[in-house]
Amino acid sequence: MVQQSSLLVNPVEPNELDEKLRLIPQDDEDQGINCVVWKAGLPSYLVILFFIFLFVWRKGRVSRRGICLVGLCESGKTLIFSQLIYKKAVESFTSMKENVGVLDIANKGALKLIDIPGHERVRQRFFDSYKNTARGIVFVLDSFSLNKDIRDVAEYLYTILSDPVVSSNRPQVLILCNKQDHPLAKGPQVIQSVLEKEMNVLRNTQTNQLEAVAEGGNRKSFYLGQEGKNFEFADIRSLRVEFAASSAQTEDLENLKKWLQSVA
Ligand SMILES: Nc1nc2c(ncn2[C@@H]2O[C@H](COP(=O)(O)OP(=O)(O)O)[C@@H](O)[C@H]2O)c(=O)[nH]1
Numbered sequence: 001m002v003q004q005s006s007l008l009v010n011p012v013e014p015n016e017l018d019e020k021l022r023l024i025p026q027d028d029e030d031q032g033i034n035c036v037v038w039k040a041g042l043p044s045y046l047v048i049l050f051f052i053f054l055f056v057w058r059k060g061r062v063s064r065r066g067i068c069l070v071g072l073c074e075s076g077k078t079l080i081f082s083q084l085i086y087k088k089a090v091e092s093f094t095s096m097k098e099n100v101g102v103l104d105i106a107n108k109g110a111l112k113l114i115d116i117p118g119h120e121r122v123r124q125r126f127f128d129s130y131k132n133t134a135r136g137i138v139f140v141l142d143s144f145s146l147n148k149d150i151r152d153v154a155e156y157l158y159t160i161l162s163d164p165v166v167s168s169n170r171p172q173v174l175i176l177c178n179k180q181d182h183p184l185a186k187g188p189q190v191i192q193s194v195l196e197k198e199m200n201v202l203r204n205t206q207t208n209q210l211e212a213v214a215e216g217g218n219r220k221s222f223y224l225g226q227e228g229k230n231f232e233f234a235d236i237r238s239l240r241v242e243f244a245a246s247s248a249q250t251e252d253l254e255n256l257k258k259w260l261q262s263v264a
C-alpha cells in the first residue's frame with residue numbers, strides 16, 4: 001500500500017508551476033477606468049495615487065491563483081483532488097499534510113489546487129498559509145452525514161467565511177455537496193437551508209460571546225450577513241457563495257469543473 005501523502009504532495013516541479021502561473025492572461029478591464037479618470041480632470045497627484053492603487057490591487061488579484069479545498073475530514077477533498085489532478089482515484093488516507101497540484105483551465109491559464117487537511121488540530125494553520133493566495137474556496141461536505149456533523153460543518157464554514165483575509169480578498173466560494181451517489185444524501189437546496197439555520201444559531205452565540213468580550217467594540221466587523229434578520233448566504237455582502245452537487249466516487253464533478261472555469 002502506498003502512503004498517499006507522499007504520492008500527492010507537490011506533484012509539480014516548482015519551476016513548472018511558476019512557468020504555468022506566469023502564463024495567466026491579464027484582463028484589460030482597467031482601460032475603461034483609465035479613460036474616466038483622465039476625462040474627469042482630477043488633480044495629477046490623485047490620478048497617480050489612483051494608478052498606484054489600481055496596480056497594487058490588480059497585481060494582488062491576478063496573482064491569486066489558488067483554489068483551496070476545505071472541509072471536515074472524510075468529506076471527499078482528497079478524492080476530488082486526485083480526480084481533478086490525476087484523473088483517477090488514488091487510495092485515500094487521513095492526511096496531515098496539504099496536497100498541491102496544478103489545474104490547466106482551457107483559455108484561462110493555470111490554477112493551483114490545494115487540498116487542505118480537515119483535521120481540527122492542523123486545518124487552521126494550513127488554511128492560514130494559503131488563504132492569501134485563494135482566488136476561490138471550495139468547501140466540501142458529506143451530503144449524507146450532514147445531520148450528524150451539522151454543528152462542526154457550520155462552525156468550520158463560519159470560521160472561514162468570517163476570516164478577515166477572506167472578507168478583504170473576496171475569493172469566490174463554492175459549497176460542494178459531495179457524496180450525492182449515497183441514496184440518503186440531501187440535495188444542495190436542502191443543505192443550504194439546513195446550514196443557514198445552523199449558521200444563524202452560531203451567529204447569535206458568537207455575537208453574544210463577542211459582545212461580552214468586546215463591550216461595544218467593533219462588533220460589526222465580525223458580523224456575518226445582515227443584522228436584524230435570520231442568516232442567509234445571499235446577505236454576505238463581501239462574498240459570493242454558491243452551492244453545487246458532486247459525487248467524487250462516481251466521477252461526477254461537472255458542476256465543480258464549470259465553477260472552476262468561471263472562477264479562473
Ligand atoms: N460514496 C461516496 N464516497 C466518497 C465520495 N467522495 C469521497 N468518498 C469516500 O469518502 C472517504 C473519504 O474521502 P477523502 O477524499 O479521503 O476525504 P477527505 O478526508 O476530505 O480528504 C473515502 O473512503 C472516499 O472514497 C463520494 O462522492 N461518494
Ligand SMILES: [Mg+2]
Nearest residue numbers: 077078094095
Ligand atoms: Mg484528505
